Amino acid sequence: MMTLALALRNLARNRRRSLTTLAAIVVGAVAILLFGGYTRNIRYGLQEGFVRTSGHLQIQHKGYFLYGTGNPAAYGIADYERVMDVVRHDPVLAPMVTVVTPTLQLGGIAGNFDAGVSRTVLATGTDVDGQNQLHRWNDFGFPGTPQPVALTGTAPNAAVVGEGVARVLQLCGALGVHRCATPDGPATMPTQSAEADSRMPADLAALSAQESSGRPPRPDTRIELLAATARGAPNVATLSVVKAENQAVKELDDVYVALHLAQAQRLIYGADPPQVTAIIVQLHHTAQIPAARARIEQLLATTLKSQPLEVHDFETLNPYYGQTIGFFAAIFGFISILIGVIVLFTVGNTMSMAVVERTPEIGTLRAIGLRRSGIRTMFMVEGMLLGLAGSILGIVAALALAFLINHGGLTWTPPGRTDAVPLTVRVWGEPVPMVGVMIALTLVTVVSSWIPSRRGARINIVTALRHA
Amino acid sequence: MQAATLTRIAKTYRIGSVQLQALRAIDLEIRGNCLTAIAGPSGSGKTTLLNLIGCIDRPDSGDLVVAGVAVGKLSDDALSDFRASHLGFVFQSFNLIAVLTAYENIEYPLRLTGMPAAQRRERVLAMLEAVGLSAHARHRPGELSGGQQQRVAIARALAGAPRLVLADEPTANLDSHTGAGIIELMRRMQREHEVSIVICSHDPQVIAAADDTVLIRDGRIESVNRSKDSPVTSAPGPQPDLQLAGARP
Numbered sequence: 077m078m079t080l081a082l083a084l085r086n087l088a089r090n091r092r093r094s095l096t097t098l099a100a101i102v103v104g105a106v107a108i109l110l111f112g113g114y115t116r117n118i119r120y121g122l123q124e125g126f127v128r129t130s131g132h133l134q135i136q137h138k139g140y141f142l143y144g145t146g147n148p149a150a151y152g153i154a155d156y157e158r159v160m161d162v163v164r165h166d167p168v169l170a171p172m173v174t175v176v177t178p179t180l181q182l183g184g185i186a187g188n189f190d191a192g193v194s195r196t197v198l199a200t201g202t203d204v205d206g207q208n209q210l211h212r213w214n215d216f217g218f219p220g221t222p223q224p225v226a227l228t229g230t231a232p233n234a235a236v237v238g239e240g241v242a243r244v245l246q247l248c249g250a251l252g253v254h255r256c257a258t259p260d261g262p263a264t265m266p267t268q269s270a271e272a273d274s275r276m277p278a279d280l281a282a283l284s285a286q287e288s289s290g291r292p293p294r295p296d297t298r299i300e301l302l303a304a305t306a307r308g309a310p311n312v313a314t315l316s317v318v319k320a321e322n323q324a325v326k327e328l329d330d331v332y333v334a335l336h337l338a339q340a341q342r343l344i345y346g347a348d349p350p351q352v353t354a355i356i357v358q359l360h361h362t363a364q365i366p367a368a369r370a371r372i373e374q375l376l377a378t379t380l381k382s383q384p385l386e387v388h389d390f391e392t393l394n395p396y397y398g399q400t401i402g403f404f405a406a407i408f409g410f411i412s413i414l415i416g417v418i419v420l421f422t423v424g425n426t427m428s429m430a431v432v433e434r435t436p437e438i439g440t441l442r443a444i445g446l447r448r449s450g451i452r453t454m455f456m457v458e459g460m461l462l463g464l465a466g467s468i469l470g471i472v473a474a475l476a477l478a479f480l481i482n483h484g485g486l487t488w489t490p491p492g493r494t495d496a497v498p499l500t501v502r503v504w505g506e507p508v509p510m511v512g513v514m515i516a517l518t519l520v521t522v523v524s525s526w527i528p529s530r531r532g533a534r535i536n537i538v539t540a541l542r543h544a
Numbered sequence: 545m546q547a548a549t550l551t552r553i554a555k556t557y558r559i560g561s562v563q564l565q566a567l568r569a570i571d572l573e574i575r576g577n578c579l580t581a582i583a584g585p586s587g588s589g590k591t592t593l594l595n596l597i598g599c600i601d602r603p604d605s606g607d608l609v610v611a612g613v614a615v616g617k618l619s620d621d622a623l624s625d626f627r628a629s630h631l632g633f634v635f636q637s638f639n640l641i642a643v644l645t646a647y648e649n650i651e652y653p654l655r656l657t658g659m660p661a662a663q664r665r666e667r668v669l670a671m672l673e674a675v676g677l678s679a680h681a682r683h684r685p686g687e688l689s690g691g692q693q694q695r696v697a698i699a700r701a702l703a704g705a706p707r708l709v710l711a712d713e714p715t716a717n718l719d720s721h722t723g724a725g726i727i728e729l730m731r732r733m734q735r736e737h738e739v740s741i742v743i744c745s746h747d748p749q750v751i752a753a754a755d756d757t758v759l760i761r762d763g764r765i766e767s768v769n770r771s772k773d774s775p776v777t778s779a780p781g782p783q784p785d786l787q788l789a790g791a792r793p
Binding site for chain 2: 078082085086088089436437439440441442443444445446447448449450536537538541
């Protein structure tokens with residue numbers, strides 16, 4: 077108690093120096109907490125985005141994740157309704173699961189044959205109701221209500237394409253896509269070129285011309301999707317594009333097509349029993365992934381062992397998530413270390429000056445019977461008090477600043493998104509980082525006090541008393 | 545019983561390549577329950593001798609027994625405990641802890657000995673009363689005059705009922721009137737508390753008040769004058785349960 081009181085009074089002895097040191101610790105704590113809150117918001121935002129589209133876990137045919145994109149039909153899940161039922165009604169999984177919904181991915185060629193253009197695409201057949209349920213997940217309390225997916229309430233042959241697909245297929249005008257200029261170069265397919273016409277047999281050219289002239293004008297947004305069926309034969313579906321959506325990442329935007337699951341299944345499986353390439357499982361909380369995964373793996377090995385299935389979490393399915401989190405964690409770690417070093421030297425300097433100034437006092441205390449360890453403790457307690465007070469004040473300041481930032485109306489566009497979102501720093505409601513900063517900074521100050529306190533404790537008593 | 549016995553004590557300081565022999569084979573006995581003055585010109589070795597008796601410095605050679613304990617082989621921690629329990633110090637510049645009040649300054653060494661709070665309080669109040677500073681208990685050193693600060697220092701030195709109090713030029717920073725008051729106080733306290741006090745000084749008032757006077761010159765004892773009628777009584781020896789090498793109680 078006396079040591080604590082003595083430390084407090086000694087800190088108050090040179091107020092300006094103590095306040096300057098305290099300010100350095102406060103600024104350090106604020107910087108760590110605000111940047112930590114910012115990166116945390118990015119992590120939550122990314123996670124929310126992935127979980128809303130692809131769930132926490134996906135049950136897939138064994139090998140589909142690594143090899144299936146080349147031939148999705150070969151990696152279909154047969155009797156997928158049963159698999160979904162087992163997952164939905166399992167007593168262990170049921171309390172954790174929010175949505176179980178199927179999806180079918182396929183590769184094909186989308187063409188706007190009126191315009192004479194086509195391109196390869198990656199199409200996804202989804203269950204609209206399931207997708208809308210997935211979109212309602214908001215475990216991190218982000219503001220706003222999620223909009224229903226664009227396929228909601230559309231005809232069975234409706235499709236949504238990426239803006240890149242719309243641009244290539246010359247659907248921009250009809251779909252109202254901005255920044256979509258008409259290409260300068262030839263956009264027609266080679267089969268429609270004059271050279272090709274000249275090589276085409278005369279009877280076929282005549283038939284083609286007759287067909288074209290006699291056909292009624294088609295809706296502007298109709299496209300044909302050509303894909304290989306599960307049996308390897310070509311099949312075509314005529315789709316009505318209802319919307320072009322920017323997918324943020326150009327590589328995806330240039331190939332993205334979404335259609336109703338039933339439509340996609342007809343295209344791939346025709347009259348055969350329909351299959352899917354993945355069953356999306358969304359959980360209440362991300363922390364439930366290990367438990368849910370373990371249970372699903374158990375089910376796949378027992379109840380559902382009739383076909384080779386495996387389960388992947390969203391981090392495996394979306395390596396971009398891990399890379400982004402790792403990137404921000406590295407920056408955060410670097411900044412934290414930098415701040416820690418600054419605090420270390422600031423407090424160390426303050427304590428060194430205190431030891432020099434109080435050398436006669438050290439001599440007196442040692443003479444009247446205080447051990448070396450008592451001198452060390454005295455200075456280290458002062459450092460600890462500085463660290464504690466600085467980090468607590470820093471937490472309060474960070475909370476106040478975070479409130480101002482979060483209510484300042486600032487927005488930004490995160491990576492992987494097309495729309496601006498409010499600039500948010502998550503400090504409030506996150507006790508772990510706050511306690512972590514308090515412990516870390518207090519430890520840093522104690523460590524930085526250790527060397528000066530050790531030096532103070534080792535001063536020869538007679539030498540120290542000569543400074544009086 | 546002797547308060548301190550020095551046998552063939554020598555101390556040499558090394559300042560760079562220069563060696564300075566501060567004390568040369570000193571033999572001395574400090575009598576118990578006496579006020580002893582150590583006098584001599586500047587640089588004669590007075591303070592070095594006082595520091596050795598006060599166990600805040602170690603001799604290069606010789607044997608030193610303080611309050612019945614051979615302190616030469618005690619560890620640093622054991623010496624700290626020994627000082628807290630058996631010795632008191634009064635310094636030329638008072639050396640009070642600036643952030644503590646007069647009460648707390650007197651109380652501090654008692655805390656080091658592990659004295660219970662109630663007993664501590666009683667002792668501190670008694671010491672404040674004895675030095676006439678009861679009204680200044682809550683004052684910090686900066687709020688006290690030089691004489692008052694030195695009285696607090698005397699109270700601090702005597703609070704733990706030490707066997708020996710060492711005072712280094714206690715009147716040097718005071719005017720002669722205040723200095724005389726301090727000497728009188730120390731003389732009175734020495735008699736009331738039956739403690740040995742060793743004062744290092746060249747103040748004639750101190751030498752006049754002393755029972756014994758040790759004159760030192762060039763690191764050697766030139767003379768020891770002991771007054772025949774000094775009230776020497778047998779002082780108690782060291783506590784039998786004293787833990788010299790271990791932790792405090």
